[in-house]
Amino acid sequence: MISDINQLRLQFPILGREIYSKPLVYFDNAATAQKPLSVIEMSSLLLEQTNGNVHRAPHRMANDCTSYYEGAREKVRAFLNASGTDEIIFTSGTTASINLIARSFSSKFLKSGDTILLSQAEHHSNIVPWQLVANELGLNIKVLPVDQSGRILSEKIDEYLDDSVKLISITHISNVTGLITPVKDICKKAQAKGVITVIDGAQGIVHSKVDVKDIGCDFYAFSAHKLYGPTGVGVLYGKRDLLEQMPPWMGGGDMIESVSFEKTEYAPLPLKFEAGTPNYAGVAAMGAALDFCNSLVENIHKHESDLIKAMKEGLSEIDGIKLFGGFENERIPLFSFTVDGAHASDIAILMDKMGIALRSGKLCAEPLVKHFGAESVVRASLLPYNTLEEVEIFISSLKRVVKMLLN
């Protein structure tokens, strides 16, 4: 059990490094999280000690890798409270998970004239895959609007769920505003009208307790790398009866029962959707990342709300700041903002020279950034391993940078 922040930080070797001779302040966690020792050790284990292709060979190392791989599937199942491991599909990330649903689900269940409902606050990964299939199948895309602060107008959902809407795909937590979408409520209303629900959980999985049964969604997608795990691994949770009816998206080894040139039988779930050699080393390391998440105890979450409070207070002292998502709404420790007269990219470049890692630009969510009337924004995103001292460094550095740019 990890209850102390210093103890927590010691798990992350990278947090001790320097950037331009300044201690690193890593505030770009929404892009990717740093990795704890347990994840690093599991990754090395599969490079140094135990390597054999999963599900195939009858030798010891292959069996061990299969155990890590399937063991991680059970860890994901428990983490999400899914009904069975056959509902957990390993992919290469959120993007791949959404593309899988967009391709496979749409080809089976959607037809020309049907509508897909998205929101104004979506990441490009939850827009473009739908546009691709919409173009191919003649589907319409409708967009649930946001208010001035960027909050999705979920209370208007009934107006948008007309008879043509067959599927809604929406973010659990916005990677621009840090606001939390009331997904449970949305799923309930959608389900009442027989509309399929897809949740982009890339940020949601990191900052909220996800119970897919409680949320009531049909699909939930996320990436391991934002959740202390390795890059190149992700999950698609889907309800069993839907996954069973959906055709495979990619064909290849591992996803078949029997193959002949006349007729190929597909493997049962979940392997039906896992063609080819999977990233089993990455999946094993994700298993370690989930164990790590489970070891964080409640006061770590209290620390997270202290970070949010300190960031809000500090940011509100900056002249000409616009904080997207607003100061009042409940949010995760993620802050996108602009400062009048200072370009976002200039702010981020100068902060980097003081050792502070931020993101700037359109944050892969151009429709939302445009909605704010901005060309480019700065984003600071924190995890519980960040400290109040780092918030102080961030705020004082930001003040210095803004002064430099405005003078």
Added chain:
Amino acid sequence: MSIKEEEQRIIEEFSVFDDWMDKYEYLIEIGKSLPVIDESGKSEPNLINGCQSRVWLAAEYKEGKIWFTADSDAIITKGIISLLIRVLSGRTPKEILDADLAFIGQIGLEENLSPTRANGLRSMIIKIRTYAAAYINN
């Protein structure tokens, strides 16, 4: 002064800074003094769109030499543009095409030209070279 000599002067100017913030402070100063492209120059065909910041570049060919004016909405980008223009504007197409612009790396600003920055600077250099290539046979 040749391109190489101009580059050498810039390297010397920057050599006095051992702190990164001082170096960027100087770059910002340079950026602020860049003569701004006039509004007509900020037209769509002159715009180079990057994810991070936008750059405008206008070129004029006179008596065998190419003259550049440019602008950006981001001040650091503008500072680097200013250095590029100091080195490349008023040169013959051949001189421009032969320049390797190694000074950018030597003053420690090459990360600003990396494709990930996507700030239009890389595209700007490509565009400068394209102009030069188009005029080389004149």
